[in-house]
Amino acid sequence: MSDLLERLRGRGWRMTAQRRVVAEVLDGDHVHLTADEVHARAVTKLPEISRATVYNTLGELVTIGEVLEVSTDKRAKRYDPNAHQPHHHLVCGQCGAIRDVHPVGNPLADLPDTERFGFTVSGVEMTYRGVCPNCATA
């Protein structure tokens, strides 16, 4: 995703230090950060960046589809930079760890017409729940 900056430029984004830093944070560890965690990491690289800017930038990245919002069940939304490869999530109920997973099959096809109630169905998110190996032994 190091060409994220290029794609943003191509969309006519003004390339500011703040946006660069947010992109760099997301490009770092491919973990699922909350907005505040993104802000915390951004601050270490650019101390004067404001919370509002981080929220704005994340919102824009979500809107254009470069980043996905994930709501597991924690209070805060998390941001998933791995938007270009479809995947689902496996969440540890104890420690909250999140892994990307790739189930087989096509869950969209598993929803019969009679269960669609006239909706135009465009996507599906799957959240597997369990306990991670760390928490299982603890």
Next chain:
Amino acid sequence: MSDLLERLRGRGWRMTAQRRVVAEVLDGDHVHLTADEVHARAVTKLPEISRATVYNTLGELVTIGEVLEVSTDKRAKRYDPNAHQPHHHLVCGQCGAIRDVHPVGNPLADLPDTERFGFTVSGVEMTYRGVCPNCATA
């Protein structure tokens, strides 16, 4: 779920007016209410009920498995009284309407061992996304 009160009594719950009212609200329309909506409805039946009590009671109901928490993507968690019949959700991206749906197949079986990373996987939530008929014509 009208025997919910019985089940709660069986668990040693003290049966207070407040808890009865919260149970009645959930037993009403089987919609997916936020905590504040539950509180708003409870207040009409018992004006002096406090927000804290509603939150406490909902939390307890979730803990004992009588009610499910649903995080679609709105800010507030929603509470789903239909906990005894497994089901998933279909959400309208425009108006936020939620329907219960029942996909065919067993999504748990669709997660290969190699994609489980040592987790003990106990469940899965599926959230289908789309546009409801109302919003599609509007």
Next chain:
DNA sequence: ATCCTACGATGGACAATGTCTAAGTCAAGC
């Protein structure tokens, strides 16, 4: 290279949602 200007950043107030605590109240057993 410098100037202009619209787009983006800032910070702080505000809003929404949820949690905690100390003190008062009451359901249920005796």
Next chain:
DNA sequence: GCTTGACTTAGACATTGTCCATCGTAGGAT
């Protein structure tokens, strides 16, 4: 009808997110 500990209450507090008026600056124009 007491007693007692579980339950409720009000409101302060915490967390997460949004809005707005103002300021700064990236990038094109000169």
